[in-house]
Amino acid sequence: MTVTETRETNPAAGDESRPIGFGRLQRKEDPRFVRGKGKYLDDIVLPGMLHGAILRSPVAHAKILSIDTTEALAHPKVLAVITGTDLEGLNLAWAPTLSYDVQAVLATDKVRFQGQEVAFVIAEDRYAARDALELIDVDYDILDPVIDVRKALDADAPIIRDDKEGKTDNHIFDWEAGNEAETDAVFADAEVVVSEEVIYPRVHPAPMETCGAIADYDAIDGKLTLYETTQAPHAHRTVFALVAGLPEHKIRVISPDIGGGFGNKVGIYPGYILAVVGSIVTGKPVKWVEDRSENLMSTSFARDYIMKADVAATREGKILAVRTHVIADHGAFNASANPTKYPAGFFHIFTGSYDLQAAYCKVTGVYTNKAPGGVAYACSFRVTEAVYLIERMVDVLAAELELDPAQIRLQNFIRPEQFPYANKTGWEYDSGDYEKTMRLALSRAGYDELRAEQASKRANGELMGIGISFFTETVGAGPRRHMDILGLGMADGAEVRVHPTGKAVVRLSVQTQGQGHETTFAQIVAEEIGIPPEDIEVVHGDTDNTPFGLGTYGSRSTPVSGGAVALATRKVREKAKLIAAAMLEVRPEDLEWEKGRWFVTGDPSQGKTMAEIAMGAHGTVELPDGIDGNLDAEVTYNPPNLTFPYGAYICVVDVDPGTGHVKVRRFIAVDDCGTRINPMIIEGQVHGGLTDGVGMALMEFIGFDEQGNCLGGSFMDYLIPTAMEVPDWETDFTVTPSPHHPIGAKGIGESATVGSPPAVVNAVVDALAPYGVTHLDMPCTPDRVWAAMQGRATPPI
Numbered sequence: 001m002t003v004t005e006t007r008e009t010n011p012a013a014g015d016e017s018r019p020i021g022f023g024r025l026q027r028k029e030d031p032r033f034v035r036g037k038g039k040y041l042d043d044i045v046l047p048g049m050l051h052g053a054i055l056r057s058p059v060a061h062a063k064i065l066s067i068d069t070t071e072a073l074a075h076p077k078v079l080a081v082i083t084g085t086d087l088e089g090l091n092l093a094w095a096p097t098l099s100y101d102v103q104a105v106l107a108t109d110k111v112r113f114q115g116q117e118v119a120f121v122i123a124e125d126r127y128a129a130r131d132a133l134e135l136i137d138v139d140y141d142i143l144d145p146v147i148d149v150r151k152a153l154d155a156d157a158p159i160i161r162d163d164k165e166g167k168t169d170n171h172i173f174d175w176e177a178g179n180e181a182e183t184d185a186v187f188a189d190a191e192v193v194v195s196e197e198v199i200y201p202r203v204h205p206a207p208m209e210t211c212g213a214i215a216d217y218d219a220i221d222g223k224l225t226l227y228e229t230t231q232a233p234h235a236h237r238t239v240f241a242l243v244a245g246l247p248e249h250k251i252r253v254i255s256p257d258i259g260g261g262f263g264n265k266v267g268i269y270p271g272y273i274l275a276v277v278g279s280i281v282t283g284k285p286v287k288w289v290e291d292r293s294e295n296l297m298s299t300s301f302a303r304d305y306i307m308k309a310d311v312a313a314t315r316e317g318k319i320l321a322v323r324t325h326v327i328a329d330h331g332a333f334n335a336s337a338n339p340t341k342y343p344a345g346f347f348h349i350f351t352g353s354y355d356l357q358a359a360y361c362k363v364t365g366v367y368t369n370k371a372p373g374g375v376a377y378a379c380s381f382r383v384t385e386a387v388y389l390i391e392r393m394v395d396v397l398a399a400e401l402e403l404d405p406a407q408i409r410l411q412n413f414i415r416p417e418q419f420p421y422a423n424k425t426g427w428e429y430d431s432g433d434y435e436k437t438m439r440l441a442l443s444r445a446g447y448d449e450l451r452a453e454q455a456s457k458r459a460n461g462e463l464m465g466i467g468i469s470f471f472t473e474t475v476g477a478g479p480r481r482h483m484d485i486l487g488l489g490m491a492d493g494a495e496v497r498v499h500p501t502g503k504a505v506v507r508l509s510v511q512t513q514g515q516g517h518e519t520t521f522a523q524i525v526a527e528e529i530g531i532p533p534e535d536i537e538v539v540h541g542d543t544d545n546t547p548f549g550l551g552t553y554g555s556r557s558t559p560v561s562g563g564a565v566a567l568a569t570r571k572v573r574e575k576a577k578l579i580a581a582a583m584l585e586v587r588p589e590d591l592e593w594e595k596g597r598w599f600v601t602g603d604p605s606q607g608k609t610m611a612e613i614a615m616g617a618h619g620t621v622e623l624p625d626g627i628d629g630n631l632d633a634e635v636t637y638n639p640p641n642l643t644f645p646y647g648a649y650i651c652v653v654d655v656d657p658g659t660g661h662v663k664v665r666r667f668i669a670v671d672d673c674g675t676r677i678n679p680m681i682i683e684g685q686v687h688g689g690l691t692d693g694v695g696m697a698l699m700e701f702i703g704f705d706e707q708g709n710c711l712g713g714s715f716m717d718y719l720i721p722t723a724m725e726v727p728d729w730e731t732d733f734t735v736t737p738s739p740h741h742p743i744g745a746k747g748i749g750e751s752a753t754v755g756s757p758p759a760v761v762n763a764v765v766d767a768l769a770p771y772g773v774t775h776l777d778m779p780c781t782p783d784r785v786w787a788a789m790q791g792r793a794t795p796p797i
């Protein structure tokens with residue numbers, strides 16, 4: 001029997017403006033954010049709190065001959081100055097990185113990049129701490145730096161990591177995926193081979209809020225409370241326990257409101273460790289917050305891949321194989337954040353959305369005198385680089401064969417009936433209907449009309465470009481048998497509790513940074529048990545109050561933690577059924593579910609709402625054996641596979657032939673992230689990511705001069721896009737649910753950042769086709785575009 005769910009018969013049915021479950025629910029967190037009432041790290045003031053500041057190296061590579069802190073210590077407001085030598089005494093001068101390397105917390109022997117941490121001053125206020133930095137005298141013996149990554153492996157290159165015993169070069173790792181021999185064989189017989197060197201320059205996540213920490217060590221009970229800007233509070237706590245030797249149950253990590261993470265807040269920076277040491281040394285809480293330049297110069301950068309690639313195809317445009325060799329610049333310490341087995345992250349998704357016969361990649365990681373990191377900035381571990389490579393190369397091939405870039409993609413897509421699709425480098429794509437999504441994007445764009453417009457403009461000497469990108473991501477890391485970070489399997493926990501009055505709380509291991517988890521995770525609970533989202537409190541960001549899990553990055557919250565929440569809530573629903581049966585004095589088999597309520601089959605008026613059942617659970621009803629008197633459940637979810645969101649993006653640009661200035665005129669983005677929890681939040685995520693992508697394609701990069709001076713150390717030099725540089729986004733969607741995810745959702749948080757740069761660059765290159773340009777490296781700044789138009793080498797990045 002079916003019951004029509006309306007607000008009258010069932011209060012849990014909701015409506016469009018106030019969905020109880022999935023839909024366009026206004027964000028629950030926004031009332032506090034739009035009123036300036038968010039509580040960010042720097043808003044926290046503890047009684048007696050001191051302030052730390054870091055002295056950083058002005059040079060990229062130098063021996064430290066001496067550090068004199070006498071004058072700084074004499075400053076009336078300074079309480080302590082900590083150097084690497086002090087940390088050596090505590091066995092804390094070096095800390096493990098997320099990639100099984102070590103990184104100097106404070107330099108002892110050498111400095112290895114400009115901006116490296118050298119000393120830490122603790123003073124009564126932030127100004128005094130900064131002033132005292134000027135009073136520290138460091139004597140450096142300058143060494144030749146390694147800046148050009150292509151020269152890092154030369155026999156005469158200076159050795160950066162002479163701290164590592166027996167290290168005689170700057171090599172970090174070689175990693176490969178796919179089958180080299182099979183791939184070479186396909187290439188040997190191919191009718192057409194195109195090759196290109198594609199560079200994804202060093203960029204920076206540049207979140208609005210910089211990184212910081214407040215450490216509060218209580219010497220009496222040995223408890224450390226650590227407020228941190230972190231995307232992964234539980235993982236941080238475990239690492240602190242391992243590194244500092246503090247007992248894990250005596251560490252509480254609190255991650256307050258986070259003003260954007262974008263991967264930048266995954267790692268553990270020296271400043272966090274120094275705040276802890278500072279608090280232990282002074283016996284007072286110590287706050288450390290970096291400034292913008294410190295953030296841009298020393299915290300995790302992203303990308304920095306030089307990718308040489310070849311594509312083998314038939315003359316008709318059937319793509320057969322792709323191979324690539326990448327040189328990855330990891331900076332001075334290998335602090336890249338990746339699951340252990342994958343030193344180049346998920347780069348092996350570079351086979352894209354195409355059905356290939358063979359594929360092979362080799363990635364060589366090297367040290368240079370630059371800041372460490374290599375973080376997944378809006379990118380599930382190097383997926384961004386992979387997507388950029390394949391989507392640029394498909395256009396290179398299309399140009400060579402004089403085929404339409406939309407046509408060549410349609411011709412090569414993995415077809416719907418091929419899913420689950422095992423690609424040639426070890427992934428199993430869960431689901432997709434690529435052609436449908438592509439055709440929707442083409443029709444939304446009016447592709448044929450755009451091409452006609454382009455032809456007539458070209459006849460007038462006007463430069464208009466149309467760029468396409470079709471991307472597949474692999475997000476939701478990941479199955480524990482394949483994926484861990486520092487030995488911690490990549491699962492996530494969730495706890496759901498329904499209080500006696502029918503209000504609920506859900507506790508998460510993941511950590512929102514602006515994505516709206518307080519809304520969407522309440523919506524998952526609402527969808528499953530029909531409690532209105534406003535009656536569901538989402539708790540996160542405090543290790544004392546949430547279950548263990550690996551945190552938010554790589555668009556994994558919905559795929560992993562979202563699964564945990566759905567399954568935990570279903571347990572609550574099943575438990576509610578048993579309790580309802582006891583309350584109604586019927587057998588559980590005789591009950592049917594409609595959102596928010598169990599009722600007797602054949603007699604819908606006999607039923608119990610979740611609120612009634614909650615009260616019943618905590619009340620006096622005789623409960624069946626084995627059922628506790630509560631409506632609580634918890635689950636740790638270990639996903640069986642990752643999810644594979646995808647999308648079709650089309651970008652239209654106009655290039656000024658006189659100046660090389662690129663204007664993004666239109667951008668059409670059709671995304672497929674499976675089941676959509678909150679379409680409004682999804683659109684916001686896509687808008688943000690597209691803006692990111694335009695920034696990287698046209699403006700953003702962290703450059704270095706020959707001495708290793710960072711040229712992107714402020715927002716005067718590191719240009720981030722504003723509303724001025726982007727068009728009104730045109731978004732649309734298709735829905736292909738993930739077959740293995742409890743609610744069919746795939747991640748969306750990074751899709752647009754991943755998918756958009758190739759669309760923009762492909763559009764710029766397309767605009768420049770009349771000049772014979774077939775490739776241009778990002779960022780497509782006016783000077784570089786103009787040089788390309790003159791047939792000149794583009795200025796270095």
Ligand code: PCD
Pocket residue numbers: 207231259260261262263264375376377378379380381513514515516517520521552553554555556557558559673674675676677678679681682685688745746747748749750
């Ligand atoms: N299907 C679906 C999916 C999803 N969703 C939604 O959306 C969002 C997102 O999601 P995801 O995809 O799951 O993701 P997550 O994990 O949450 O997040 C993360 C991401 O996110 C993004 N976004 C964002 N936003 C903001 N605002 N901020 C930030 O910071 C950020 N970041 C970025 C990044 S970069 Mo990495 O970290 O690099 O790795 S990663 C990342 C959330 O809310 C959710 O729930 C929905 O609704 N539906």
Ligand SMILES: [Cu+]
Pocket residue numbers: 302303375376377379380381382383384385
């Ligand atoms: Cu990446």
